[in-house]
Structures are given as C-alpha cells and as structure tokens.
Amino acid sequence: MNAPAQYILALDTATEACSAALYVQGDMTSTCQVDPRGHARNILPMIEELLNGAGLAIRELNAIAFGRGPGSFTGLRIAAGITQGLAFGAGLPVIPVSTLATLAQGSDNDEVLAAIDARMHEVYWGAFRRDRDGVMQPVVDETVRPPDRVTCPGQGEWQARGSGWKTYGEALNNHCTGRIVQYEPDALPHAADMIPIALQLYRQGRTVSAEQAVPIYLRDQVVQTPSKSSIPLP
The missing domain is CATH 3.30.420.40 (ATPase, nucleotide binding domain)
Known part of the structure; x- marks a missing residue:
C-alpha cells in the first residue's frame, strides 16, 4: 500500500472528448473539449495550462493517470503515447484507468x-x-x-x-x-472522473512503469501499441 497521493495528473482522449485534470492535495482543476480530430493538438496545451496554474512541474507529481481504454484506437494511442513520454522523462509511475469505469464514475x-x-x-x-x-x-x-x-x-x-x-x-x-x-446517452468520460479511481489505485499500489502504459483495445485483432514519445516536459 502506498501513502495517499498528493499530486496526480489525469488525461483522457478515448472518445470524442479530450480532457485533463490535476489533483493537488485535495483540490482539483480540469479542462475538457469535445473535438474528435483535435486530441493530438489540444491535450498538451491542456496539461501545460493545468500545471502552470498550480505552479507545478511534471517531476513533482506522484503519478500520471490515463484513460487506457476501451475507446477510439487513435485516441487511445494519443493518450498512451503522451503519458509514456511524460512519465518516462520524469521517472513517474503510471495509473491506467478504464474508460468505462471513468464513464460510470461520472x-x-x-x-x-x-x-x-x-x-x-x-x-x-x-x-x-x-x-x-x-x-x-x-x-x-x-x-x-x-x-x-x-x-x-x-x-x-x-x-x-x-x-x-x-x-x-x-x-x-x-x-x-x-x-x-x-x-x-450523451455522457462522455472526463479526466476529472478518473481522479477518484486513480487515487484508490495509487493507494493500492496498482501502478505500472512508463513502458507498460499501453492501451486496452478489447478487440484482439488490434495489436499496435505506442512507442515512447519524445515530448518536452511542461
């Protein structure tokens, strides 16, 4: 069991919605945009905005949570690739969170x-x-x-x-x-709803390394996984 996390970043691009959330010692800020073709363009500025607003650097986080699927194949690869790049560069553990559980949590x-x-x-x-x-x-x-x-x-x-x-x-x-x-029926998963799940998984020690931050597609024929990205740390 881990001590409770103080700082967790969460991101989700599994569906039409692109969202990010930041948990800081009991408080949370988040942002979301429904733009199915804009996830790759939008998610990093969202992350930077949240971290700058809190005065935090990536290396100060306890972990990064991401929507591991199921969901859009392209969207899942975006979230996993960005999470891998950020977590690998900062030496952080990763918390994969079910997209369906996030949808239910909301x-x-x-x-x-x-x-x-x-x-x-x-x-x-x-x-x-x-x-x-x-x-x-x-x-x-x-x-x-x-x-x-x-x-x-x-x-x-x-x-x-x-x-x-x-x-x-x-x-x-x-x-x-x-x-x-x-x-x-119009509900979409949101990174803010990942935070309670991520906090519980972190306490239980259910984290993975950056290399293990891969999507869960559920469809067996989909085998492509993202490679580590070279992404500058906000």
Missing part, C-alpha cells in the same frame, strides 16, 4: 451500465457499482460485443450511460428490460 447513480459505441455494430460494455469509498467497481468483465449479447445484471437500479445507448438504445433496452431507471 454518474450520480451508484449503479451504472456503461456502453461506448464501438462501431462495427458492437459496444464496449461494462457494469459498475460504487463501493464504500465512492469509487466505481466492475460487476462484470469489460467486453466488446453486439448490443443484444451484453451481460446485464439481474438486480439493481441501473443508470444507462454512454454513446452505446445513444446508438444502440433499442437493442440494449430490449436486452435489459426492467433493470434501468435512468438514461444519460
């Missing part, structure tokens, strides 16, 4: 069925329930599959969250009849 409900449109008539799918520390924990294994083949828990009052519900709502509703009490 809900006011304690039980969430998170679905992200995976294209190809499939969804990235996960079911999450909030623990006593307020952090979402998986109830089923994350997966990618057709919307009429997801695993829908039989008990609970679930919120349906994410773009998968917007695209495949009818099929998912038919498969999860009677289990859903709220819908938020």
Whole structure:
C-alpha cells in the first residue's frame, strides 16, 4: 500500500472528448473539449495550462493517470503515447484507468451500465457499482460485443450511460428490460472522473512503469501499441 497521493495528473482522449485534470492535495482543476480530430493538438496545451496554474512541474507529481481504454484506437494511442513520454522523462509511475469505469464514475447513480459505441455494430460494455469509498467497481468483465449479447445484471437500479445507448438504445433496452431507471446517452468520460479511481489505485499500489502504459483495445485483432514519445516536459 502506498501513502495517499498528493499530486496526480489525469488525461483522457478515448472518445470524442479530450480532457485533463490535476489533483493537488485535495483540490482539483480540469479542462475538457469535445473535438474528435483535435486530441493530438489540444491535450498538451491542456496539461501545460493545468500545471502552470498550480505552479507545478511534471517531476513533482506522484503519478500520471490515463484513460487506457476501451475507446477510439487513435485516441487511445494519443493518450498512451503522451503519458509514456511524460512519465518516462520524469521517472513517474503510471495509473491506467478504464474508460468505462471513468464513464460510470461520472454518474450520480451508484449503479451504472456503461456502453461506448464501438462501431462495427458492437459496444464496449461494462457494469459498475460504487463501493464504500465512492469509487466505481466492475460487476462484470469489460467486453466488446453486439448490443443484444451484453451481460446485464439481474438486480439493481441501473443508470444507462454512454454513446452505446445513444446508438444502440433499442437493442440494449430490449436486452435489459426492467433493470434501468435512468438514461444519460450523451455522457462522455472526463479526466476529472478518473481522479477518484486513480487515487484508490495509487493507494493500492496498482501502478505500472512508463513502458507498460499501453492501451486496452478489447478487440484482439488490434495489436499496435505506442512507442515512447519524445515530448518536452511542461
């Protein structure tokens, strides 16, 4: 077990939203922009803005958290590559955080069925329930599959969250009849919602090295991983 982290940077580019958040001794600042084609252009200025606002350098952080997927292949490679470059240069550990768990964490409900449109008539799918520390924990294994083949828990009052519900709502509703009490199909993951998850994972010692900061695609045929980037430290 690690001592509680005092400084954590989080970034996510897994979906249409590009976001970054900075946790500083109990306080948090964040920024987000929905610009699907602008992630590579936007994320580093976001990080620099947050660090400069707090008067911190990358080397002063305890760790960097990033959205490890599932999500857009290109978006995941951007976040992983930038995280690798920053963490390697500063000698920092990395906290990979599930995109689906981040999506669920942003809900006011304690039980969430998170679905992200995976294209190809499939969804990235996960079911999450909030623990006593307020952090979402998986109830089923994350997966990618057709919307009429997801695993829908039989008990609970679930919120349906994410773009998968917007695209495949009818099929998912038919498969999860009677289990859903709220819908938020326009919800997107946000780096600010990664922070509670990242803090818990850091305390538990569940960090990896910069070289191990790779995306989780869920689709087996996707094997490309990012190489270490040469990125100047803010």
